[in-house]
């Protein structure tokens with residue numbers, strides 16, 4: 001028990017840094033920012049796994065030790081308890097008056113009658129009875145230990161299920177614009193994190209097209225702009241041959257498709273541009289995904305056009321509701337697209353796409369570029385790009401939604417095991433385990449002296465009153 | 476969804492009302508503690524039995540009766556103050572409960588969707604649990620210690636955490652929210668009482684030690700005289716924790732189910748989840764400590780208090796500061 005206690009402390013203590021330092025698993029961007037801000041301490045902390053606490057060897061060591069000690073302590077107890085469940089309570093001690101909750105009284109009945117009456121009535125109220133020549137031993141509350149064992153074993157199952165689910169599952173994210181589609185295939189994901197034993201052939205072959213995205217926001221009041229509802233409508237095909245289904249996806253209402261779950265996790269805007277070269281030929285026409293930067297959906301993004309010479313890059317803001325106040329730079333003041341506008345800068349030079357280093361599609365590498373102009377546009381307006389680079393028309397916008405798609409074969413088991421754990425825990429903490437004894441002896445007047453006593457094996461209230469009840473049933 | 480502002484304002488008024496009555500309750504309970512009789516002699520049982528056998532031998536001695544006559548006036552005042560305190564606690568419970576109901580009606584949803592409402596609800600669960608428990612036994616000695624955290628919770632809520640009544644953001648709209656948050660509130664209320672009892676146990680236990688060692692009495696001993704003895708306090712604390720631990724476990728699991736439905740993973744070690752886990756492990760350690768030789772009593776009580784501090788940290792620090800710590804980067 002002392003080992004378990006100390007390991008539990010260590011586990012609690014070891015989790016603390018996981019909440020104080022940014023973690024790679026949940027916020028990789030914050031980790032890189034932290035490393036940039038703390039060039040001296042950062043790498044040392046990193047080497048101590050403080051940005052990967054829950055995947056660190058020391059955290060793993062603690063919980064492994066805990067579970068080894070759990071198995072080592074609980075599995076033998078299963079055998080012991082099994083024996084106990086099949087045997088009778090121990091004999092009554094000779095001197096009951098040394099025990100707690102002791103009572104004695106005298107009745108005129110015969111000894112054997114008292115014993116028989118006690119056996120029948122105690123048995124009926126759930127006690128396991130062992131009889132002797134002039135005593136009865138009774139015990140109840142075996143469910144306490146059963147529950148305790150169920151609880152600890154269920155914890156082991158939870159751990160196995162979590163590990164199994166993580167190893168054989170995956171988690172991916174993808175951004176889909178209105179009108180665009182997604183087919184469940186590793187190459188279509190923006191990020192894809194498979195477990196160690198994930199088998200790509202297991203990806204369920206569904207596909208969908210995002211037909212519409214809609215959002216509602218609080219207007220006015222202290223929570224002005226807070227999100228009130230968002231919903232993605234899409235056409236879903238569960239397997240290549242199945243019919244098209246109309247599906248609505250909302251936060252908290254994931255879509256379950258044959259072992260995978262699709263969650264709506266975020267959304268944003270994609271301004272649409274038509275860019276023509278000096279000769280009036282279209283060099284780019286699409287909706288570009290811009291990423292929201294604040295609660296009012298001030299969004300930033302880029303368009304890269306590698307085919308022009310020199311190469312052209314557009315970088316800028318999409319503002320769903322253009323703020324009148326420009327003192328802090330281009331800013332949106334409300335998340336809904338009430339007064340959409342873009343605020344763009346155009347760059348000319350080398351986009352740096354050919355040097356082999358992977359680039360973010362949301363950032364422009366401007367090291368080898370020069371800015372040729374800036375402009376603010378509302379839908380329908382066209383910008384004559386400086387230096388005869390042609391025109392850029394801001395034709396409108398679409399919305400996009402981001403989805404998290406996961407597969408976890410372990411979670412059902414983890415759920416069942418945790419329910420089992422709660423069940424066991426409840427028994428283990430609330431069922432009292434106690435023993436009671438009755439001894440009868442003949443008094444000098446030929447009457448029968450009855451003695452009753454009890455013993456609580458665990459801390460649970462009400463021993464005295466329970467023994468009183470037992471005595472009362474005989475008086 | 477329309478917000479009924481007048482109901483929301485009435486709800487705020489009831490909170491101010493409850494703070495007033497709780498303050499009155501605090502005064503009444505202080506008087507009750509200062510003037511009240513000793514609940515149980517806390518001198519150790521040996522002394523007590525000596526006293527009793529002495530009494531038996533001598534018959535009812537006048538020396539024992541005289542002081543009890545002089546204390547009975549003060550005792551009466553203490554008892555009256557305690558009764559006033561209890562009545563005020565019932566009133567406060569009704570006021571806070573009313574504020575919650577009105578708040579819920581004003582936005583047409585369960586009234587626990589933000590830190591303001593959560594604090595009010597936790598305050599309610601503490602006073603309601605106290606009143607309910609006091610139906611079965613005399614808990615006037617505990618009243619003062621109940622009013623303090625509830626006043627703090629309401630005070631912080633109405634000043635620092637205040638949020639206008641509003642509909643929920645989409646992420647919070649789930650019946651698992653109802654289940655997860657409701658159970659969490661109940662547990663936090665009960666764990667608050669548990670931590671109070673464990674703290675009082677520590678005071679009583681130290682005081683009993685001092686009396687045994689016949690060292691000079693301190694102010695705390697005066698307090699301890701008005702409390703149940705250390706063993707009983709310890710047992711009460713244990714019962715609350717043991718009763719609540721399964722519910723807390725359930726609450727954490729309900730949170731995981733909700734997280735699965737909302738974010739696609741049932742456990743992600745975000746700071747909030749991490750601290751829920753830490754709290755759970757500390758309380759498991761408490762239950763183990765109670766079954767480990769050398770750890771029962773004082774050490775177990777410290778663990779229970781540590782569990783409560785983890786809850787408070789999760790609520791106030793993780794909800795506000797930890798986010799803030801990270802938002803320095805603007806990447807929030």
Ligand code: HEM
Pocket residue numbers: 001003004008066067069070071073074148152155425428429458720756759762763765766
């Ligand atoms: C994941 C870690 C663990 C958790 C969360 C946990 C939790 C609990 C809980 C809540 C109880 C009920 C306490 C009671 O009945 O009063 C308990 C009892 C017990 N645990 Fe654990 N436990 C863990 C690991 C272990 C380990 C590693 C051991 C073995 C060394 C162990 C041995 C016991 C024993 C013997 C009891 C019975 C105590 C009694 O009957 O009062 N536990 N545990």
